[in-house]
Amino acid sequence: MIVSEYLRELPVALGPDRRVTFVQKAGRSLTEIQTQPLTFAALGLWAFRSLGLRAEVDTEGVCHVRVPDSLRAKFGGQAKFDCVFGGQPGDSAGDGPLWFTPASPLGEQVFELVRNGRATLHATPTTQPVSVHELAAALFSCYSVVDGHVRLAGCRLDNRPVLRRTHIHRDAAGTMYHEYFASDGSCLDEQAVASLGLEHVDPLRGTRSRDERQRAQLLLAAVPPAVREDEIAQIDTLIWCKYATGKLHFAIGKHSSELDFEGWTGALVRGEASPPPFRCPHTGCESYEIVAADDGELTVAAALDQCEESGMRVASSQLETCAATGKRVYGEILATCPLTGERVVPSxxxxxxxxxxxxxxxxIxxxxxxxxxxxxRIRKDDPRMALVLNEHPRLDQWRNWKPAETADAYVLLAHAALRQTLFVIDKETLRIRYCAISNRWWTRWTMIPDDQHEQVLR
Ligand SMILES: [Zn+2]
Known part of the structure; x- marks a missing residue:
């Protein structure tokens, strides 16, 4: 599997084939997934290339390698050498070409340099959704919006890396296996590998953006290399997968709500990952079925409850108990008593x-x-009176005041010789909200209409 991928980016590989076992390390389990031919040619050519050596294979299967000045010291001062891929470890071709296998002297030397150079390949899944259109269709199919619709309110597709570390064993069979790591350094399990389409990748050319280079650095730093004694080399491949971040917009009638989502597009489109369920803003209940409450707000069916006063079906957390009737009532229609603070039905x-x-x-x-x-009774220099008299100077004609307060108003009783006048003044605006008069002894009060307040103050 892995080598067939390298083959795609390398010249046609020649030389004797070997059969090797490919295993994939998923989490803690190591399972054999397939066996297929490996050409040491592919591996060798990849190694030469990653070191910057120019290599060409002729029709006889001999590989002619040119060594750049910078590496000549590593190859006994030679400017070029010939090799043949395959053979047994330790084989020597005498004066002819050198043998190249992962365990031959040349192979060991080359992979030692690869290890030190930490060459990293870049690849991308062979098949992964790359269009917002494809993603949108998959996302929308997760939700049911009763009498409404869902659309994308924004979506951005980034390339984010997954690290595939290929371990090449020193054993005669040349066992190789992959480990996959997410950006936080955690190992991906088989299901995650399959859902991201990481099993089949194509080489990725071109340069990475600054963001992508930073992500790659963080990921490689999170999983430091550690070639073990029984390994010839490890090959790191950054597989760049599409990652989506965006907002879904749900609308029913005139009401709407938005929901953030993010995830690997491959997993979202294949249905192996889901966007988050819609969350009722009032109750926290979650569901993929979105309904409108009778007040128009978007919620989920499980969150609905009925108001015993109006019959409306609203999010249950919006119901309150009426202190007067004990009924569960939609909070928007309850009134607050300015004296007791009780929430009660207006009636x-x-x-x-x-x-x-x-x-x-x-x-009452x-x-x-x-x-x-x-x-x-209070003195006129009481701070509450000072505030009111400043706003309504003509109230100063009364000498004797008896005030009281509610949550939102001052109740002021003014005494005169034959008449009592009562004002209710809004605490916030200091507007006269209510005015009534009574004679000195009677308990019957007569309300003065708003447009006659001025006459009372005359
Ligand atoms: Zn009263």
């Missing part, structure tokens, strides 16, 4: 007969809310 709110504010039933006694029941 359960009661109006205070004195200040007109809508409050929960538990805040004898028709008056808790704020109106705790009005206490």
């Amino acid at each position: 359960s709110l009661r109006s205070c007969k004195m200040c007109g504010q809508l409050v929960s039933r538990s805040a 006694k004898a028709g008056r809310c808790a704020a109106c029941r705790r009005l206490k």
Whole structure:
């Protein structure tokens, strides 16, 4: 397998063939996967090439090698030599060509130089999806969007390396096996190797981008080479696979949601890896079936629950318990009592007969809310009064004030000789929200319409 790949990038290999066992090391298991002919010629020519030696094989099967100046010292000062691939380890051809096998003196010397040089090959899976169109179709097929659709909101395909380290054994059979490493240095198992299409690769030519060179450096640093005693050499091949990162856009009606995905395109397209399931933003429930809740928000069926007040089906975490009725109610339709902070259905709110504010039933006694029941006389330089008088200077005509507070308003009772005037002033805007009058003794209050507030202040 491996050598047939080298053959594709090397000149036609000649010389006696040997049969070798190819095994693939997957994780911790070492399994024999196939046996096929190996030409030492292919291996030798690859080794010469990776060292920068020029080698040509003639019709007789003799390889003529030219040694560059920089390497002559390593080859006994020779500018060229001839060799024949194959033979038994230790064979000598006398004055004729040298024998080249992984274990012959020449083979050992060449692979020693390869080891030191750490030549790295580049390859790419023979078949892998390279178009966004192909990937999109596979991604979309994972999801079912009820009454809606899914599209790509962005997708980028990068080349990312997997390291294939080929170990060549010193044994007579010349056993070879591959180990595959991911970018974090972890060993890929057989399934991952198959799903990335790493079993069949083509040589990759051309230069790598800066990003790619950095990724390659990190990966090679994560898996330092360690040629063992029983090995002639290790050959590193960086197999560049397409890796996708992007966003999926789901839409039902006017509502939409996005989901990040990433993964090897080969695995995604072959269905051996899946994009993430859609995650309901409210409940965290996950599914590949996306539905719209009755409030339009995208969620998954398992996350839906029914509001007992409105009948709407919404994400269950959006339901709250109404403090007045005990019903599970969609939070968006609940009101918050400004006095108790209770969340209640609006229909359960009661109006205070004195200040007109809508409050929960538990805040009302004898028709008056808790704020109106705790009005206490204060001095006019109370900081709350100072704030209100600054905004409404004409309120200063009253000398005696009794204030109280709710979560969002000041309730101010002004005393005069014959009349009491009550103002509810919004804490945030200081706008007069409500005004009512009563005579000094009666408990009956008359609400003053908004457009008559000015007259009261006159
Ligand atoms: Zn009140």
